[in-house]
Amino acid sequence: MDHSKHNHHNHQGESEVKTNVTYDNEKISIKLEDHEGATPELAVEHEKEMHFILVSNDLEEYYHLHPEKVQDGLYTINQPLSDGTYQAFVDIVPEGKAYQPAPNTVQVGTGKTNKTSLEREDNWTKEIGGKKVTLEDVKAKASEAVPLDFDMHGEKPEHHLGALGHVVIVNEEAEQYIHVHPDSENTTSFHAHFPNPGMYKIWAEFKFGDEVYTYPFVIEVTE
Known part of the structure; x- marks a missing residue:
């Protein structure tokens, strides 16, 4: 399997597909249209046509969802959300x-959520549901390939959506999105490219048994 082609989603340049996201009565709807007004065909990527990442403006809430196509150019999924931006x-x-x-931008209810200022952290080991994960020391520079190596403390995660893990990264302004997959099929090591210096939040997803656990980390990217 060629992982070099799709292991990093941070494509540069003008997008030829427009997305319109709405929320009503606990249902998320996503409309897709290309620059000519037609419906784009989607390739299956890591077992799904669409990976949908939703974060609150303060980066406290995180959802990785997989909406289903209900008609050409329209995907939906039911997901209750708390009021906020x-x-x-x-x-x-x-x-x-x-x-x-x-x-x-998706506004739920009337309560606005402000953007955040991420603080550097020194807790690189997180435990969720009794499963411990450590993000090894990261020296992140903009425009370089930055290794993200996760120590699973002797436990091997299950394959989830065609990989041993998924890493989603968003900058503190919630404007830049990076999604990386492992370097190979049987590793929990990743490489990410950060376009700009600044503070970024990482959500690392690993599956143990039937549960997917999400481990948050904050890193600083330097020039």
């Missing part, structure tokens, strides 16, 4: 079209 990133691979995920 969210940014949605539609992670797709349109056939023959340039595309880069950009934030879609």
Whole structure:
């Protein structure tokens, strides 16, 4: 399997596909349209046509969802959300079209959520559901390949969506989206490219048994 082609989603350039995300009565709807007004065909990527990442403006809430196509150009999924302001990133691979995920603002209810200022952390080991994961020391520089190596403390995660793990990264302004997959089929090591210096939040997803656990980390990227 060639992982070099799709192990990193941070495509540059003009997107030829527009996304429109709405929320009503606990249902998220995503409409897709290319620059000519037609419906784009989507390639299956890591077992799904669409990976949908939703984060609250303060980066406290995180959802990785897989909406289903209900008609050409329309995907939906039911997901109750608390009142607040969210940014949605539609992670797709349109056939023959340039595309880069950009934030879609979603307002739920009337309560606004402010953007955040991320603080550097020194807790690189997180335990969730009795499963411990450590992010090894990261020296992140912008525009370089940055290794993200996760120590699973002797436990091997299950394959989840075609990989041993998934890492989603968003900058503190909730404007830049990066989704990386492992370097190979049987590793929990990743490489990410950060376009700009600044503070970024990482959500690392690993599956143990039937549960997917999400481990959050904050890193600083330097020039």
